[in-house]
Amino acid sequence: MIYLDNAATTGPDGRALSRAREYLTDKWFNPSALYKAGFALQGELKKARSALLAHVADESAFGLVFTSCGTEADNQAVFGYGRRGNVVTTAGEHAAVASSVAELGNRNIAEPRFAPLNADGGVNAEKLLSLVDEKTSLVSVIHVNNETGAVNDINALARAVKQKNPRALFHSDGVQAYGKIPFRLGREVDLYTISAHKIGGLKGTGALIKKKTLPCRPYIFGGGQENGERSGTENVFGIKAFEFAAEEKFRTLNEDFARLRERGGRLWESLDKDIFVRISSADASPYILSISAPGLRGEVLLHMADDRGLVVGTGSACSSHAKNRYSRVILACGADERTADGVLRLSFSAQTTESETAEAAKILNSVARELKSKML
Amino acid sequence: MKKVIVIRYSEMFLKGKNRGFFERVFATNIERALRGIRHELRRYSGRYLVEGFGDGDADRIVERLKKVFGIHSMSVALETGNGMDDIVEAAIAVSRPFGSFKVETHRADKRYPLTSVEISREVGGRLLAHYKALTVDVHDPSFYIYVDVRENGTALVFGEFFAGADGMPVGTAGRGLLLISGGIDSPVAGHMMAKRGMSVECLHFHSYPYTNLQAKEKVVELARVLSGYTLGKALYTVSVTHIQESIHEKCAPELMVTLLRRFMFRIAERFALRIRAQCLITGESLGQVASQTVEGMTSSNSVIESLPVLRPLVGFDKNEIIERAVKIGTYDISIQPYEDCCTVFLPDYPAIRPKLKDILAEEEKLDVEGLISEALASLEKIDL
Numbered sequence: 001m002i003y004l005d006n007a008a009t010t011g012p013d014g015r016a017l018s019r020a021r022e023y024l025t026d027k028w029f030n031p032s033a034l035y036k037a038g039f040a041l042q043g044e045l046k047k048a049r050s051a052l053l054a055h056v057a058d059e060s061a062f063g064l065v066f067t068s069c070g071t072e073a074d075n076q077a078v079f080g081y082g083r084r085g086n087v088v089t090t091a092g093e094h095a096a097v098a099s100s101v102a103e104l105g106n107r108n109i110a111e112p113r114f115a116p117l118n119a120d121g122g123v124n125a126e127k128l129l130s131l132v133d134e135k136t137s138l139v140s141v142i143h144v145n146n147e148t149g150a151v152n153d154i155n156a157l158a159r160a161v162k163q164k165n166p167r168a169l170f171h172s173d174g175v176q177a178y179g180k181i182p183f184r185l186g187r188e189v190d191l192y193t194i195s196a197h198k199i200g201g202l203k204g205t206g207a208l209i210k211k212k213t214l215p216c217r218p219y220i221f222g223g224g225q226e227n228g229e230r231s232g233t234e235n236v237f238g239i240k241a242f243e244f245a246a247e248e249k250f251r252t253l254n255e256d257f258a259r260l261r262e263r264g265g266r267l268w269e270s271l272d273k274d275i276f277v278r279i280s281s282a283d284a285s286p287y288i289l290s291i292s293a294p295g296l297r298g299e300v301l302l303h304m305a306d307d308r309g310l311v312v313g314t315g316s317a318c319s320s321h322a323k324n325r326y327s328r329v330i331l332a333c334g335a336d337e338r339t340a341d342g343v344l345r346l347s348f349s350a351q352t353t354e355s356e357t358a359e360a361a362k363i364l365n366s367v368a369r370e371l372k373s374k375m376l
Numbered sequence: 377m378k379k380v381i382v383i384r385y386s387e388m389f390l391k392g393k394n395r396g397f398f399e400r401v402f403a404t405n406i407e408r409a410l411r412g413i414r415h416e417l418r419r420y421s422g423r424y425l426v427e428g429f430g431d432g433d434a435d436r437i438v439e440r441l442k443k444v445f446g447i448h449s450m451s452v453a454l455e456t457g458n459g460m461d462d463i464v465e466a467a468i469a470v471s472r473p474f475g476s477f478k479v480e481t482h483r484a485d486k487r488y489p490l491t492s493v494e495i496s497r498e499v500g501g502r503l504l505a506h507y508k509a510l511t512v513d514v515h516d517p518s519f520y521i522y523v524d525v526r527e528n529g530t531a532l533v534f535g536e537f538f539a540g541a542d543g544m545p546v547g548t549a550g551r552g553l554l555l556i557s558g559g560i561d562s563p564v565a566g567h568m569m570a571k572r573g574m575s576v577e578c579l580h581f582h583s584y585p586y587t588n589l590q591a592k593e594k595v596v597e598l599a600r601v602l603s604g605y606t607l608g609k610a611l612y613t614v615s616v617t618h619i620q621e622s623i624h625e626k627c628a629p630e631l632m633v634t635l636l637r638r639f640m641f642r643i644a645e646r647f648a649l650r651i652r653a654q655c656l657i658t659g660e661s662l663g664q665v666a667s668q669t670v671e672g673m674t675s676s677n678s679v680i681e682s683l684p685v686l687r688p689l690v691g692f693d694k695n696e697i698i699e700r701a702v703k704i705g706t707y708d709i710s711i712q713p714y715e716d717c718c719t720v721f722l723p724d725y726p727a728i729r730p731k732l733k734d735i736l737a738e739e740e741k742l743d744v745e746g747l748i749s750e751a752l753a754s755l756e757k758i759d760l
Contacts, residue, residue: 297720303585374621375720 007347013200070195080217085135121148149288447540544573561659
C-alpha cells in the first residue's frame with residue numbers, strides 16, 4: 001500500500017516505540033505517586049516536556065501542558081482564553097478550532113469572527129486584522145492548513161494583532177507544522193497546539209504550549225496534574241513516544257523538508273494537467289499537496305485509487321447533504337463546486353519514497369482518465 | 377412465588393386446522409428471540425408462559441418479545457399457589473402502595489370454592505387492610521390487579537399489560553426478498569410484510585466506487601435492526617456499477633433510473649428464485665419520486681417473469697412511513713447522510729412517465745444478459 005494520507009495520521013515511528021516500550025511494560029506507575037518508582041516518572045515527564053518544547057520555543061518563556069489530543073488542546077485554548085468580547089479566527093481552521101469558536105457564539109460568551117482565505121488556503125492577513133478590535137480577547141490562526149498545506153506566518157500575524165490590541169491573546173493550531181516545517185515560536189504567540197500522531201507518535205497524545213505569563217485556565221478539572229492545567233493521570237507511554245518521535249523528526253527536519261518539496265514537485269509535474277489542477281501553492285508545506293480533478297468526484301477517485309493500492313485523502317464526500325459534500329475550507333479558498341467536488345489531498349511523511357510518489361502519480365492519472373472516460 | 381411472563385397471542389385462533397403449524401412456528405420464533413437468556417417456554421390454555429429466567433431478566437425478555445410478531449400482549453406475573461393467602465401475598469407484591477384500584481379475576485378452575493367475584497372481593501379487602509392509603513374504585517381505578525386462577529392448582533397475579541407487535545408469526549406466510557436501500561422506506565416495507573408472517577431476506581444494490589463503505593455499513597445496520605423482526609439471517613449485496621456505467625455511456629440520460637430499476641428487478645427476481653423467495657418486496661410509495669409513478673412501476677414490473685412484486689407502502693404518505701420507521705428503530709440509521717445510490721450519473725430531469733416503447737429501444741443498446749450475469753457474479757453475503 002502506498003500511504004499518502006499522512007496529514008490524517010502517520011505510522012508510529014518504530015524507534016520511538018521501542019524506546020518508549022519500557023514505560024508500558026515496566027515503568028507503568030502513576031507519575032503523581034509519592035513512592036520512588038512513581039516519583040521517578042515525574043522526572044521523565046519533565047524531560048519530555050522540556051525536549052518537546054525546546055524544538056520550537058524558548059523554555060524560559062513557554063510551558064507545555066500535555067493533553068489527550070490536538071483537539072483537546074485547541075478546545076482548552078479557545079474556551080480558556082476566548083472568554084469575552086470577540087474571538088477572531090479564520091475560515092481555514094481545523095474543526096477543532098472552528099467548532100469551538102462557533103460554540104463560544106452559541107453560548108453567548110464571545111462573538112465569533114471568521115477571516116476569509118486566499119486562494120491557496122492561507123488567511124487574508126489584511127481582512128483578519130480588520131476584524132481585530134479593542135474587544136478582541138483571542139485570535140486563533142492555523143499554522144499550516146490541514147487541507148491545502150498553506151503556511152500562515154503566525155509570528156508576523158501575532159505581532160500585527162498585538163500592535164492593534166496588545167491585550168488580545170494569539171493562539172495557533174500547529175498540528176500540521178510541528179516537526180514538519182522549520183520555525184521558532186515568536187514572543188507574540190501565546191498558545192500553540194501540537195499533536196503526536198502526525199509525526200510518528202501515537203493517537204491520544206497532544207499538548208498545548210503556552211506562555212508562562214498566562215493564567216491557569218484548565219478545561220478538564222480533577223486531581224490537579226500538570227500544575228492544575230490539565231487533570232487526569234498522564235499517559236506516560238504516549239508522552240515518551242511523543243518525545244522520542246519528535247526527536248527523530250526534528251533531527252532530519254530540514255533535509256526532509258527539502259526532499260519532500262522536490263518530491264511533491266515532481267509528483268505534480270507527472271500529473272495529467274488536462275485533468276488535475278493544483279490547489280496548494282508552491283510555498284505550501286511540502287507535506288501536503290492538494291489537487292483537484294474538476295468535474296470528477298474526489299471520493300470516487302479515492303475508492304478507485306484505494307482498489308489499486310494507493311491511499312489518499314479527499315475534501316469531498318458522497319454525502320446526500322450538500323452541506324457535508326464539499327470541504328468548507330476548499331470553498332473558502334474560492335473554489336467552485338466542480339473543483340471542490342474533485343479535491344484530493346496527498347500528504348507525505350519523511351518515509352515517503354520517490355518510487356511511491358512516482359507510482360502514485362501513475363495511479364492517479366490512470367484512475368482519473370478512466371473515470372473521465374466514463375463520465376463523458 | 378416466582379416471576380413468569382404471560383404471552384397472549386393475536387390472530388392464530390382464526391386458523392382452524394392449521395393452528396398446530398402456526399403455534400409451532402410461533403414458539404420457535406419466541407425461542408429465537410430469547411436466545412442467550414436462560415428460560416423455559418410452556419404452553420397453557422391458549423397462552424404461553426416464559427419461566428425459569430434469572431431475577432433481573434424480566435424486562436429484557438419483554439423488550440425482546442416486543443419484536444416478535446404474533447404476540448398480542450404480555451404481562452410480568454407472579455405465579456403462586458391457588459390458596460387465598462398465597463394469592464393475597466402476590467397481590468400485595470404487585471400492588472402499588474396508594475391510589476385507587478380494582479381487582480379482576482379470571483377463574484379457569486371452575487371447581488375452585490370461590491367465584492371470580494368473591495375472589496376479587498376477598499383480595500381487594502385484604503389489600504385495603506394491608507395498604508392504608510389504597511381505595512377501591514370499580515369504575516375508574518388508577519390501576520388494576522389481575523388474578524388468574526388456573527386449572528393446575530396455581531394462580532397468576534399481575535398488574536400490567538405490555539402491547540406486543542401483533543400480526544402473524546414470521547415464517548407462516550412464505551418468504552420474500554426485500555430490495556433494501558439505505559433510505560427510510562424499504563425497511564418499513566420489510567417490517568410490514570414480516571408482520572403478516574412473511575420471512576424476509578434483504579438484497580441491496582450498491583455502486584462502489586461511486587458510493588462508499590459507510591453507505592454499505594448503513595444498510596448492514598438497517599438490515600440488522602430489521603432482522604430483529606424478520607428473522608432474516610443475511611444481507612445480500614450486488615454491484616450495479618457497471619450497469620450504471622453502461623447506461624450512462626449508451627442510453628438517454630433521462631431514462632437512467634427507469635433502466636436501472638428494470639435491471640434491479642431482473643436481478644432480484646433471479647436471485648429470489650435462487651433462495652426460494654416467493655415474491656419481491658419494495659418500499660415504493662406512489663408518486664413519491666419520479667420513478668415511483670404507476671408508469672414507472674409498470675416499466676419495472678414488465679421485466680418480472682413469475683413473481684409478484686409487493687409494495688406494502690404504495691398508499692402511504694411520507695410522514696406515515698417515517699412514523700413507522702421511528703417506531704421500529706430504523707429511522708435514525710436511515711437519515712445518516714451517505715448516498716446509497718450513485719448520484720454521479722443521475723440526470724437533472726428524470727423521465728416521469730417513461731413509455732415502454734422508448735425504454736425498450738434504449739435497452740436494445742445494452743447487453744442485458746451479460747450485465748445481469750456480471751452483476752450476479754458480484755453477489756456478496758453478509759451475515760447479520
